[in-house]
Amino acid sequence: MSRTPISAWRAIGILVTTLLGVAFFNTIIGVFGLSEAIIGLLLFVCLAILIFRRSQTEGAPQ
Amino acid sequence: MKLDAAIVARVQFAFTVSFHIIFPTISIGLATFLAIVEGLWLKTKERVYLQIYRFWLGIFAMSFGVGVVTGIVLSFEFGLGFARFAEIAGPAIGPMIALEVLTSFFLEAGFLGIMLFGLHRVGPKLHFLATCMVALGTLLSASWILSANSWMQTPDGFSYQNGHLTVTNWLKVVDNPSWLYRLPHMLAAAYITGSFLVAGVGAWYLLRGKYEEFGRRTVALGTAFATILIAGQVFIGDILYGTMLKDQPSKMQAAEGFWEEHSQSPAPYYWIIAPDQAHQRNRFALGIPYLGSIWLTHTLYGQVRGLKNTPRDRQPMMGMVFYGFRVMYGIAIVMFGLIVASLWLRWQQRLFTTRWFLRTLVIMTPSGIVATLGGWYTAETGRQPWVIWGILRTADAVSPVPSGALLSTLIAFVLIYTLFITAFLIYALRMIRRGPEAAPDQAEASGSLKNALRSQVMGNVTATYPAVKG
Numbered sequence: 001m002s003r004t005p006i007s008a009w010r011a012i013g014i015l016v017t018t019l020l021g022v023a024f025f026n027t028i029i030g031v032f033g034l035s036e037a038i039i040g041l042l043l044f045v046c047l048a049i050l051i052f053r054r055s056q057t058e059g060a061p062q
Numbered sequence: 063m064k065l066d067a068a069i070v071a072r073v074q075f076a077f078t079v080s081f082h083i084i085f086p087t088i089s090i091g092l093a094t095f096l097a098i099v100e101g102l103w104l105k106t107k108e109r110v111y112l113q114i115y116r117f118w119l120g121i122f123a124m125s126f127g128v129g130v131v132t133g134i135v136l137s138f139e140f141g142l143g144f145a146r147f148a149e150i151a152g153p154a155i156g157p158m159i160a161l162e163v164l165t166s167f168f169l170e171a172g173f174l175g176i177m178l179f180g181l182h183r184v185g186p187k188l189h190f191l192a193t194c195m196v197a198l199g200t201l202l203s204a205s206w207i208l209s210a211n212s213w214m215q216t217p218d219g220f221s222y223q224n225g226h227l228t229v230t231n232w233l234k235v236v237d238n239p240s241w242l243y244r245l246p247h248m249l250a251a252a253y254i255t256g257s258f259l260v261a262g263v264g265a266w267y268l269l270r271g272k273y274e275e276f277g278r279r280t281v282a283l284g285t286a287f288a289t290i291l292i293a294g295q296v297f298i299g300d301i302l303y304g305t306m307l308k309d310q311p312s313k314m315q316a317a318e319g320f321w322e323e324h325s326q327s328p329a330p331y332y333w334i335i336a337p338d339q340a341h342q343r344n345r346f347a348l349g350i351p352y353l354g355s356i357w358l359t360h361t362l363y364g365q366v367r368g369l370k371n372t373p374r375d376r377q378p379m380m381g382m383v384f385y386g387f388r389v390m391y392g393i394a395i396v397m398f399g400l401i402v403a404s405l406w407l408r409w410q411q412r413l414f415t416t417r418w419f420l421r422t423l424v425i426m427t428p429s430g431i432v433a434t435l436g437g438w439y440t441a442e443t444g445r446q447p448w449v450i451w452g453i454l455r456t457a458d459a460v461s462p463v464p465s466g467a468l469l470s471t472l473i474a475f476v477l478i479y480t481l482f483i484t485a486f487l488i489y490a491l492r493m494i495r496r497g498p499e500a501a502p503d504q505a506e507a508s509g510s511l512k513n514a515l516r517s518q519v520m521g522n523v524t525a526t527y528p529a530v531k532g
Contacts, residue, residue, distance in 0.1 A: 013406065021402035025395070028293060029300040031360050041297050048289045051408045058278065061269055061417040 065465040068457050071143040074472040076442075078135050080435060081479050085129030087434050090204055090249065091256020092122040093197040095287070096177075100190050110275050114283075116181075117276070117498040118260065121490050123178050128482055135475070143468065147449050147459035150227050154220060154235050155210045162206035170199035201249065208248055212241040214450050215441065216309045222453055239309055243302040244441075250295040251437060254397070255430025257288035262427025263494055265420040276498045278414050281423065285413070289401040296394060310451065312372035313444030316383035318358060319347065320368035329354030329366045333388060337380040342370055378446040386439030393433035400426060 026032070027040030096115055103111035137159065140148045176184055176192035184192075219234025220227050229235055261284025267277035307314045319332040321342050330349035338345050355364040369377055400422060407413045414420075449456040493500070 013410075017402060017406040021399060024293075024402070025296065025398055026356075028297050029357065030297075030304075031356055033360070037297060037300070041293055044293050045290055048286075048293075048405055051405050052286050052289075054408055054411060056278070056282070056408065056413045057411045057415055058274070059415050060271060061415050061420055 065469060067463060067465040067468055068460045070465045070468040070472060071460045071463070072456065074468055074475065075136075075139055075143060077472065078132065078139060078475055078479075079442075080438070081483070082129065082132040082136060083434065083438055084431050085125045085132065086200070086204070087252045087255050087431060088125040088259065089122055089129050090200040090252035091254070091259065091430070092118055092125065093193075093200045094253060095256045095260060095283075096122060097190075097193045097197040099283070100193050104186055104190055110279050113276055113498045114260075114280060117493070119178065120493055124486055124489055126174070128486055132479070132482070143461055143463065144449070144459045145461035147454060150225070150454055150459075151214070151450055153227055153229050154213055154217070158206050158210040158213075158236065162203055166199040166201075166203035166206065169202065170196055173199070204248060204252070205245055208245045209236050209238070209241050211441075212244050213238045215244075215445055216240040217450055217453060227453075240302075240305060243298070243305050247295070247298050247302050247437075248434075250291050250298060251430065251434045254288055254291045254295060255434060257284045257291060258397070258423075258426050258430045259428075260284040261288065262423050262425075265423035266427075266494070267497070268414055269417065269420050269424065273497050273499065281414060281420070285401065285404040285423075288397065289404065292394065292397045292401055296398060299391075299394070310444065311367070312369065312377060313383060313440070315367055315369040315371060316378045316380040316444060317387040317440060318354070318366055318368075319344065319349075319380065319384045320354075320366050321370055321380075322368045323370050325354065325366040325368060327355065327363045327365050328352045329358065329364065331357055332384075333392075335381075335384060337384065339377075339380060342374075376447065378444050382443040383440055386436045386443060389436030390433045390440060391436075393429050393436065397426070397429065397433075 024040055024044050028037050028044065030037040032040075096118055099111050099115045099118070102108075103115060140155075173192040173195040176189060177196050180189050180192060213235055216239040218238040219231035220229050222228075260280045264277040264280030264284060267273045268281060303314065319335040319337070320329070321337075321344065328351065330347075330351050331353035332347050332349035334346070334348040335344045336346040337343075352362065354366055355361055358364070358366050369380060400419075403419060403422075404413060407416050407419055445451055447455050447457065449459045
């Protein structure tokens with residue numbers, strides 16, 4: 001029972017990440033225009049660099 | 063049965079160039095990765111970076127060697143298999159090949175020995191310089207080759223009269239209309255190939271619970287580089303698509319799998335087609351509705367131009383161009399999805415502990431190579447029936463050589479290259495199985511060549527080296 005809420009949050013997280021990924025991909029390939037593609041690319045790179053800074057758990061893969 | 067010499071010559075060139083391109087792609091990607099890793103080692107003095115460097119240096123050396131040997135074959139094939147092409151294109155292409163030798167090969171030749179064998183013999187900063195110079199050499203090599211190939215795609219800066227080509231503007235030959243778009247596209251492809259290669263091997267170690275520090279660091283570095291590069295690559299790819307639509311419309315018409323002058327509205331994005339070139343139609347087509355209009359025209363109901371816009375005698379074979387493009391683009395989409403997943407896992411601090419992700423990375427280890435091959439097939443088959451766009455047809459470029467001679471050399475190439483790839487794979491897989499600890503993680507440089515020579519001559523000099531932590 002205690003796992004259910006975590007799984008629900010994780011499912012929402014996966015859904016949001018997928019939607020963000022689809023949005024970034026379409027923006028970067030220029031669906032919304034060239035200037036939007038450049039802004040999307042810069043935003044994606046900045047976001048990625050921020051996320052790279054997070055420390056990671058070390059342990060056996062699950 | 064009588065074989066068409068032109069077909070055999072093309073198959074031979076396709077085979078040798080497809081084999082060749084695998085190795086420069088790996089060595090361009092790995093050379094830059096090695097320069098970054100060595101820079102990180104010099105900055106942090108963490109021994110894991112030196113271990114990563116030593117491990118990948120061996121695989122880089124092997125791919126560099128095979129790349130050079132198989133590249134020389136191509137120069138001979140220009141003259142032997144495609145003499146008319148060499149005769150016409152020589153004044154434009156020849157100097158670029160020579161400049162590749164003078165700039166990149168000389169640079170690489172000067173520093174490769176230090177990079178491969180100098181870690182114990184020169185100071186760390188000089189060694190780092192050597193690695194950077196080799197990486198620069200691979201980049202210059204790619205620049206000249208891409209310039210020559212781009213000139214074949216979008217020739218410029220010349221006059222062509224009575225079968226003779228004269229260069230009128232060198233700058234336009236080198237910086238031809240597609241070069242500045244195709245060069246970053248190819249370089250990004252090579253760096254992405256290197257990133258997935260190192261991330262995949264690191265993930266394999268993590269799944270096996272071996273060399274975990276090495277595995278964690280290579281997965282972190284590989285996925286980080288891939289994240290930035292693949293985002294940049296899809297951006298560059300779309301810009302290149304736009305320029306190709308203008309410069310080589312038949313290539314992009316074939317790449318999208320539409321025949322009619324204007325597709326239906328909204329246009330689907332085809333993933334599988336069974337093209338019938340003779341009847342100018344698809345026997346079967348499977349695609350996603352609306353996506354063709356959205357991706358290709360950037361509108362919801364836009365129509366896509368089909369291959370019937372190009373006269374039949376100037377059309378490339380749709381199947382080859384279409385599937386080359388789909389392989390490249392399909393892998394790029396999977397890669398993009400995977401790096402988005404890697405960002406999500408990093409956010410959750412589970413990058414090194416999520417088994418499905420690590421397994422996917424292992425499966426994706428050679429994906430960069432496959433995507434690069436797909437891209438090159440699109441570029442080269444899409445240029446057909448021309449070898450120099452609008453100037454010389456491929457069928458007219460072939461040497462008057464008997465098809466039997468071409469076939470026998472093709473068989474010889476297949477046998478020899480099978481030996482090459484087997485040796486490369488055995489060596490690389492054995493290195494990966496033995497693990498990074500087989501490569502020493504402590505350099506023993508003397509600090510200078512003078513000291514190294516002195517120890518050889520005097521035999522009593524103690525080597526000194528900066529302390530490492532980790």
